[in-house]
Amino acid sequence: MIFRHATDRVALTASNWIHTGVLVLNASYEALDEIGADRAVVLVTSGAAESIADHEPYFPIRSKDLEIALPETIRLLRYVYIEHTVLVHDESRATLAGVLRRDNHRxxxxxxxxxxxxxxxxxxRGGPNTWSNLxxxxxxxxxxxxxxxPEEAGMRLLWQPKAPDHLAKRQRRVWKQLATT
Ligand SMILES: [Zn+2]
Known part of the structure; x- marks a missing residue:
């Protein structure tokens, strides 16, 4: 998966930083979701969340009377209960854009x-719009x-489609960082 992070490497400017994805952790350090950087900055400046890893290289977000570093990972200061059904899994509903991003347009x-x-x-034949069927x-x-x-058409899948695991990967990184601090 060579192209996976290609879009993350675009140099940040005053107009494109809001499109950066920021990982949100629950107060318990469990990965919840990725949200837009503008929303993440509001959570941090309003005191609802803290930045636990800043974006590298340092990118300043300035408002009237304060400057904060653009976060890469934030943690909510109050625990939010999330039902497991909202978490992404192989049989949950996928979008066209989400599938293309997962597969890097390959x-x-x-x-x-x-x-x-x-x-x-x-x-x-009732094939659903799920991560594993698209x-x-x-x-x-x-x-x-x-x-x-694919069998009927004599075609073979090059890989078995699954729910994207970028959150799981980043979650493992968070656990690792916590273990070493
Ligand atoms: Zn093809």
């Missing part, structure tokens, strides 16, 4: 540039596969 059948997604089990797919593969399963 077609799941030939690895070429993809701008659409394929229902692995076709929609006409894969990025280029136009030629999409029309070759048509209304069939």
């Amino acid at each position: 077609c799941g059948y030939c690895a070429n540039w993809a701008r659409t997604v394929d229902h692995i089990r076709p929609r006409s 894969v990025a797919c280029c136009a030629p593969c999409n029309s070759a596969k048509a209304d069939r399963t």
